[in-house]
Structures are given as structure tokens and as C-alpha cells.
Amino acid sequence: MDISSxxxxxxxxxxxxxxxxxxxxxxxxxxxxxPWSWVPQAKITMVEGYLSLENMCILRSCEVQSYSHDVRYFxxxxxxxxxYRVPVLYFRTYSSDGQPLLLEDIEKELPGxxxxxxxxxxxxxxxxxxxxxxxxxxxxxxPCGTSEWMKLLFLTxxxxxVSQGVPVELYxxxxxxxxxxxxxxxxxxxxxxxxxx
Amino acid sequence: xxxxxxxxxxxxxxxxxxxPLQIHLHESEVTTxxxxxxxxxxxxxxxxxxxxxxxLKPHFSSTLPPGVDxxxxxxxxxxxxxxxxxxxLFDLLCAEQERPWNLTxxxxxxxGNILTPCEGEDSVKWSFINSLKEAAYIVNGNCKNVMNMxxxxxxxxxxxxxxxNMEAYQRVSSKLKLEKxxxxxVGKPNSNLLKSRTNTGETDTGGPVKTDKCFTLRDAxxxxxxxxxxxKTLIDEExxxxxxxxxxxxxxxxxxxxxxxxxxxxxxxxxxxxxCPSDDAVTKLKLVRIQGIEPKxxxxxxxxVNNLMNPEHxxxxxxxxxxxxxxxxxxxx
Numbered sequence: 001m002d003i004s005s006x007x008x009x010x011x012x013x014x015x016x017x018x019x020x021x022x023x024x025x026x027x028x029x030x031x032x033x034x035p036w037s038w039v040p041q042a043k044i045t046m047v048e049g050y051l052s053l054e055n056m057c058i059l060r061s062c063e064v065q066s067y068s069h070d071v072r073y074f075x076x077x078x079x080x081x082x083x084y085r086v087p088v089l090y091f092r093t094y095s096s097d098g099q100p101l102l103l104e105d106i107e108k109e110l111p112g113x114x115x116x117x118x119x120x121x122x123x124x125x126x127x128x129x130x131x132x133x134x135x136x137x138x139x140x141x142x143p144c145g146t147s148e149w150m151k152l153l154f155l156t157x158x159x160x161x162v163s164q165g166v167p168v169e170l171y172x173x174x175x176x177x178x179x180x181x182x183x184x185x186x187x188x189x190x191x192x193x194x195x196x197x
Numbered sequence: 198x199x200x201x202x203x204x205x206x207x208x209x210x211x212x213x214x215x216x217p218l219q220i221h222l223h224e225s226e227v228t229t230x231x232x233x234x235x236x237x238x239x240x241x242x243x244x245x246x247x248x249x250x251x252x253l254k255p256h257f258s259s260t261l262p263p264g265v266d267x268x269x270x271x272x273x274x275x276x277x278x279x280x281x282x283x284x285x286l287f288d289l290l291c292a293e294q295e296r297p298w299n300l301t302x303x304x305x306x307x308x309g310n311i312l313t314p315c316e317g318e319d320s321v322k323w324s325f326i327n328s329l330k331e332a333a334y335i336v337n338g339n340c341k342n343v344m345n346m347x348x349x350x351x352x353x354x355x356x357x358x359x360x361x362n363m364e365a366y367q368r369v370s371s372k373l374k375l376e377k378x379x380x381x382x383v384g385k386p387n388s389n390l391l392k393s394r395t396n397t398g399e400t401d402t403g404g405p406v407k408t409d410k411c412f413t414l415r416d417a418x419x420x421x422x423x424x425x426x427x428x429k430t431l432i433d434e435e436x437x438x439x440x441x442x443x444x445x446x447x448x449x450x451x452x453x454x455x456x457x458x459x460x461x462x463x464x465x466x467x468x469x470x471x472x473c474p475s476d477d478a479v480t481k482l483k484l485v486r487i488q489g490i491e492p493k494x495x496x497x498x499x500x501x502v503n504n505l506m507n508p509e510h511x512x513x514x515x516x517x518x519x520x521x522x523x524x525x526x527x528x529x530x
Contacts, residue, residue, distance in 0.1 A: 100310075
């Protein structure tokens with residue numbers, strides 16, 4: 001795919017390719033973190049599914065010391081949106097006693113940087129919507145600006161090597177390093193660079 | 198009557214469409230005797246259930262226990278999703294078209310683990326705008342026209358939906374420049390035009406293949422749910438073969454094993470049957486319902502979209518499927 005005519009979106013089959021490249025890379029670079037897994041959805045004529053990372057434990061960022069009640073558990077799902085043709089981050093979060101947390105509480109606890117990301121971009125905002133596969137309310141980062149900033153990201157970062165075409169296998173790691181910030185998911189820098197060694 | 202006038206008349210019917218509801222207050226929220234009588238209201242097809250609050254609250258307020266109102270509805274124990282237009286809920290859940298439609302209303306105990314939170318009219322409005330944005334993105338590749346709508350246009354648009362005012366709606370929505378769907382047959386339908394909760398068509402190859410053939414409602418439904426159409430073309434035979442394999446591989450406990458095999462056999466027989474040239478398509482669809490009617494599948498899809506879509510620019514197609522005995526339909530949600 002030529003970068004100049006690329007609109008920042010992915011086809012659903014590219015999403016599957018990108019998802020598998022992403023899970024492998026995540027395992028290699030973050031061996032101690034829980035792995036992402038592909039959750040296939042029964043479809044007769046095509047491959048469909050989403051990426052899932054559950055029970056991710058994130059310490060409350062504002063505390064220096066962490067007590068057990070300061071631990072937050074996150075479930076992250078990356079779902080492909082056929083309308084926007086981009087990945088969408090769905091998440092939910094609960095405290096150590098299993099109580100789900102409300103958006104207000106989540107936003108209060110986000111690191112300052114995340115709040116900035118959310119504030120600065122009118123495109124990135126969190127809403128509670130139905131999970132397209134689970135049909136239950138989940139939080140979601142709205143995808144309507146994703147293609148635009150993904151295109152910018154790929155055009156402006158020389159380390160992504162876009163001169164050789166759009167590197168589909170890097171799409172999700174670049175994307176998660178952006179959206180992860182908005183929800184306090186820290187992504188190691190190594191995830192976000194260069195084509196395959 | 199020419200086609201255009203027919204379309205305008207259809208739109209008018211759709212906008213004026215309403216469903217008679219008989220709404221009962223859930224008994225756990227009745228604190229007075231005798232029990233309050235059910236409320237009878239006409240709910241616009243294009244509307245959303247929480248918007249009925251101003252009609253229902255006065256009817257039930259005197260008997261409610263103390264607390265804060267968060268209205269939600271259920272039908273036969275199923276909590277109803279408020280972001281789905283009332284007419285679509287009725288078409289989906291009420292295959293027999295019971296009238297009046299008996300619903301139960303709750304003002305307390307919102308099932309937040311099942312339904313997305315609804316804080317009154319504002320939540321409904323934003324859900325509507327978000328759907329409109331999604332539609333704009335599919336049509337134009339961006340949602341700038343919706344994002345940049347003036348405050349007064351946004352208010353007017355929402356009020357036109359709230360009050361079922363078609364003329365006002367058409368005046369404002371024409372500014373969004375969401376092109377009408379064309380008539381031409383699209384050999385490889387653009388998956389972006391077709392979206393389904395459970396299934397999404399997908400194509401990676403370039404532009405649509407244009408022919409003289411008209412793209413019909415049948416073509417559209419088939420693109421979304423190919424598994425319900427078994428046709429005598431090479432590609433479709435391939436699909437049905439895969440389908441049969443999927444079926445036979447489907448995990449099942451010992452008891453249902455035999456039944457599964459019977460299903461497969463039955464399908465194979467269907468395949469053989471549809472090899473006779475007179476039979477154009479053997480479907481397992483029971484009925485396709487849009488805005489309360491069962492349109493002929495030969496109608497051009499563009500006509501269906503342009504005249505029967507909801508104001509958020511989505512066409513809601515309710516598909517009723519014949520379920521093989523004792524096996525849940527993959528499209529039950």
C-alpha cells in the first residue's frame with residue numbers, strides 16, 4: 001500500500017494480520033505482562049474476532065506506595081469497527097474487590113498525561129457503549145478521529161519506515177501506544193518502533 | 198403515481214408510524230392500592246423509549262417508592278436497549294405484532310450491568326448524534342459535516358426527531374450532505390454501506406463493479422447474511438460447503454450429535470434441491486421486516502434505503518430466521 005494515497009484505515013483482513021503480529025511482538029517484548037489473545041467469533045464465511053487482555057493489574061498512578069485497595073484491574077478489548085475501518089479500544093475496570101468503577105472515578109485516577117491527551121484532542125473521548133460482541137456496556141474510546149491521526153503518525157515518524165509502504169504489522173503497536181496513554185496503559189517504547197528486525 | 202411521489206408518501210407513512218403501547222408499572226414499584234391502571238400511549242416508530250418519560254411519569258408518580266428516577270423498560274423479562282428505535286424493537290421482538298404491545302416500565306433498579314446508562318433525553322440525543330456521525334463517516338469518509346453542525350441546527354435536528362417533524366428534519370439534514378444511495382448494481386457491494394450487528398460484509402478489492410442490473414434488497418440481505426442463502430452458483434456452493442463443514446465440526450454433546458447429523462443431511466438435500474434451475478434461491482429466512490412492513494426482496498435497495506431509513510441515516514432490517522430444532526440461532530442477540 002502506498003502511503004500517499006493511504007487514508008489511515010485498515011481492512012478487516014489486515015486487522016487480523018496486524019492483530020497476530022501485535023500479540024507476537026507483545027509476548028516477545030513484555031514477557032512478564034499478561035499476553036493478548038485472539039478471541040475468534042463464530043462466522044461461517046469470514047474470519048472475525050477481537051483481541052483481549054484481561055485482568056491487567058494497574059497501580060493507581062497518583063500513589064507512591066501501593067496498598068492492595070489501590071490496585072485496579074482492567075480488561076481491554078481491541079475490536080475492529082467496520083464503519084470506521086479502524087481498531088477500537090473497549091475497556092472496563094474494577095477494584096480489587098471486584099466492584100466495577102465508574103467513568104468519573106476512572107478519569108480522576110488517570111495520570112495527568114492521559115487527561116491531557118483526552119482534553120487536547122476533541123476526537124478522543126470516552127463513552128459507555130454496548131460491546132459489539134458481548135452486548136454489555138463497556139467503555140470505549142471513540143474511533144471517529146483514529147484514521148486521521150494514524151495517517152499523521154505514520155507520515156511523521158521516519159522510524160516506521162513508511163517509504164516502503166504502510167507497515168500493517170506495526171499498525172496496532174503504534175495505535176495502542178497512543179490510545180493506551182488515554183487510559184493509563186503504559187506501552188513499552190520497544191513496541192513502537194521500526195519494522196521487523 | 199411516479200416513483201418519487203411514492204417514495205415521499207412512504208417516508209410520510211414511516212414518520213407518522215406509531216406503536217400502541219400498554220405500559221404496566223413493575224409490581225415491585227407499586228406502593229399503593231389499588232394497583233395503578235396501565236398507561237396507554239402511542240410511541241412513534243422513530244422515537245426512543247426513554248423519551249416517553251414525560252407521558253409516563255405523571256401516570257405513575259403517586260405510587261412510586263421514594264428514590265431517583267432512572268426509567269427503563271422490559272418485555273417478557275428482557276430489558277430493552279434504549280438506543281434502538283422503538284419501531285425496530287417492536288419489529289425485532291414482536292414477530293406476531295401484538296397490539297397493544299405490553300411492556301413493563303421501571304423507574305428504579307436500573308440494570309447497569311446489562312444496559313448502557315441513560316441519563317434522560319440528553320443520553321438519547323448523544324446516542325442519536327453518534328449514530329449519525331457513524332453514518333456520515335461511512336458515506337463521506339469523515340464526520341466533519343456532523344461535527345461542524347451549528348448549535349442551532351443541532352438543536353433543530355434533535356427537536357425534529359423528538360417531535361416526529363419530517364419537514365423540519367429534511368430541511369436540516371439536507372445540510373449534512375449525506376448523499377442518497379444510487380440505483381446501480383454493485384457487483385461487489387461496498388461493505389461500508391452494509392453493516393450488521395452480527396455480521397459484516399467485507400471486500401478488499403477496489404471500486405464497485407457497475408452493471409445494468411439493479412441492486413435489490415435481496416442482494417443487500419444476502420451480502421450481510423450469506424449463510425441464509427443457498428444458491429446454485431460456484432461461490433455460493435463453496436460457502437454452503439464451508440457451512441456444512443462448520444456444522445459437522447460444531448461441538449455438541451453426545452445427545453445432540455445425532456440431531457446435528459440430521460441437520461447436515463437436511464441441508465445437503467436442500468443443496469440438491471436448489472440445483473434444479475427453476476429454483477432461484479432456497480433461503481432459511483422466515484421474514485424480512487423493515488419499518489413494520491415486509492417489503493418484497495426484489496425492490497431496489499436504493500429505494501428501501503432512501504425511503505425507509507431512520508433519521509440517524511441507518512436502515513434497520515429485522516430478519517426472522519427459521520432455527521433448526523433445538524439449536525440456538527447464531528443471530529439471536
